[in-house]
Amino acid sequence: MTPSSSAVFRCSGCGIPLQTEHKDRPGYVPSSAKEREPAVCQRCFRIKNYNEASSVTVDQDEFLKLLGGIASTNSLVVHIVDLFDFEGSMISSLQRFVGHNEVLLVVNKIDLLPRVTNFNRLRNWVQKQAKENGLRVVDVVLCSAKRGTGFDRVVEAVGRLRGDRDVYVVGATNVGKSTLINRLISDYSDLHQELTVSRYPGTTLDAVHIPLDDGKHIVDTPGIVYESRLTEIIPREDLGAVLPDKPLKPLTYQLDEKQTLFFGALVRFDFVEGEHQSFTVYASSGIPIHRTKLERADELYENHKGVMLAPPNAEGLATLPAWTRHRLRIARGAKQDVFVSGLGWIKANSESGALIDVFAPRGIKVMLRDSMI
The missing domain is CATH 3.40.50.300 (P-loop containing nucleotide triphosphate hydrolases)
Incomplete structure (x- = not known):
């Protein structure tokens, strides 16, 4: 039943080698x-x-x-x-x-x-x-x-x-x-x-x-298992906040360029360049969103990550990969979402175009796509 056993016991149903130590792995038997x-x-x-x-x-x-x-x-x-x-x-x-x-x-x-x-x-x-x-x-x-x-x-x-x-x-x-x-x-x-x-x-x-x-x-x-999904890498205790369990309530933010949205301490969204416009967030209501000026974003993150900017807390944050910047350009006339795997998406409502920076843990899929809604 264990790796040190001389014989390999297999499930009579699916043929997988049996083991008694890990409930969440294939072949587990009490x-x-x-x-x-x-x-x-x-x-x-x-x-x-x-x-x-x-x-x-x-x-x-x-x-x-x-x-x-x-x-x-x-x-x-x-x-x-x-x-x-x-x-x-x-x-x-x-x-x-x-x-x-x-x-x-x-x-x-x-x-x-x-x-x-x-x-x-x-x-x-x-x-x-x-x-x-x-x-x-x-x-x-x-x-x-x-x-x-x-x-x-x-x-x-x-x-x-x-x-x-x-x-x-x-x-x-x-x-x-x-x-x-x-x-x-x-x-x-x-x-x-x-x-x-x-x-x-x-x-x-x-x-x-x-x-x-x-x-x-x-x-x-x-x-x-795709580790390009935020839900696969965050602490298990934070899944309830990130995974919505009821219909999404879209939140619309009127932003000027050089403004930032923090999604807890998980993801940062910078509106780098563009005309004043609105962005609609489709994400779990369990993730608090904080708005600030781009020039203050670094300081805010360093002073409040894991506390005001949470989830995750400081201990959970230490287990995540460092942020990677994704620069995305929404073309004039395009109707697009900024998609972050596991978090949700942010819809650009204006067709005037925008330059966006998204900071997310290294390896997480971040991309532009045609608007879903």
Whole structure:
């Protein structure tokens, strides 16, 4: 059960090597259950007994090894992304791994958008962004795992598109993948039968094959960890402040050039150059925003980081990479968002153009995109 064991114990369900030390890692089994026959990891146990798929994660290299085998299959690939962190949760390299298999794009967390959102326009925006990221999709479905909104459409689309094929479900962490798989299991699988799952050929990954009534499988892949997302690197105790759990309340700031917005001590937004204009912030209400003059920004940060400028606190701040500056130029006439993965986005409301500097922890994805709303 431990790395020093002479024998390698494997889960009879998914084939992963079993271990008793790390609950959040693949292959975990409680010490009290390690002698049972057959031995199964906690994840397979919960799928079998509770119809519950858990979130097991792997790093990007391991995940890409798993994706490498999909092209040789005849499958439907369901890619789940987080609308709040769209570019941060999209697997931009997915197309080159799936071969000729079709991709259904499921966009979760639409419940976070303001109620006045035009969802037909949003769907068109998603299709355009996916195409620009090199992803060809056969269909797009908008849904909310939390509210249950749109899940009937997801199930219908999977049933319509998969035919007699297996279904691979892929996505980053915290995008709602497990919720979707649980729903698909309940709709397409007889849970009273013995659950037989197998390790994905040629890998040591915790990919679980969940049998369907027609003999095919839903293949639950681990969640990929992208450290380019703010939510992957901040202290766990700050996730509640950064991840919104109710509809966003846009905040609009009228700014002159040489003004700065601090998002706690996580991100700094400098309006460096441009005409007086407004910017609308779409971020969690748990992150306090402080406005100051650009000339005072450095001093304010040094004197108040981790205290007034929080989250994170001083201890948490010490665990984050140093800030990197991203210089972004919004062209005159363009309707664009300044997107910071894991934080949200800032919409430039004027079409007069602007020069923006964004400071974020090194490695975090910061970019301009066409306005979502």
